[in-house]
Amino acid sequence: MKEQVYRFLQTVPYGRVVTYGQIAAAIGRPGAARAVGNILHKNPDGDKYPCYKVVNSVGRLSAHYAFGGLDAQRERLEREGITVTDGRVELGVYGMRDADARAEPID
DNA sequence: TAGATGACTCACA
DNA sequence: ATGTGAGCCATCT
Numbered sequence: 001m002k003e004q005v006y007r008f009l010q011t012v013p014y015g016r017v018v019t020y021g022q023i024a025a026a027i028g029r030p031g032a033a034r035a036v037g038n039i040l041h042k043n044p045d046g047d048k049y050p051c052y053k054v055v056n057s058v059g060r061l062s063a064h065y066a067f068g069g070l071d072a073q074r075e076r077l078e079r080e081g082i083t084v085t086d087g088r089v090e091l092g093v094y095g096m097r098d099a100d101a102r103a104e105p106i107d
Numbered sequence: 108t109a110g111a112t113g114a115c116t117c118a119c120a
Numbered sequence: 121a122t123g124t125g126a127g128c129c130a131t132c133t
Contacts, residue, residue: 001130020115024129035130037114042131054114062114 001027002039009049015081017053017094041066052076059091 004027012018018026020033029035040051041064052073055061061084065073074084082094089095 024115029129031116031127032129033115034113034128035115038112038129038131039114041114051114056114057116064114066114 001029001035002043004028005036005039006043006045006049009051009053012050012053012096015094016096017055017059017077017082017089017091018096019055019057019059019091021057022096023054037062050076053080055089055091059089059095061087061089 005023008018008023008026020036021030023036024030024032027036036054040049040054040062045051052061052065052067053076061070061073061077063070067073068075070087074087077084077089082089
């Protein structure tokens, strides 16, 4: 199962973020948002998986980021062209809509 | 195998 | 808008 999550993270296009629930649904386990977060928590392989692109329902960044905290996460996001406002991102702009797996930022 | 845990989400006051 | 409560799920011990 974790593999599914990790794999999905790798499919997240540049300049785009996803919510836990979105991942859960994407791997075929809608409602397992909690489990998804738990998985990322136990396996903070941020060096391989863009877990920093994972935000909650309201686009809020994870406060328990395992690498450098909210700071590092925000840095990474902005590095992808994502504007982080008060530790949040505009899901309506950077959030993936269904199979909107394009490989470029919205601009 | 069973019980506890948590980077979640939704609903209500 | 903020705080509390309950539901849900995979992983860990």
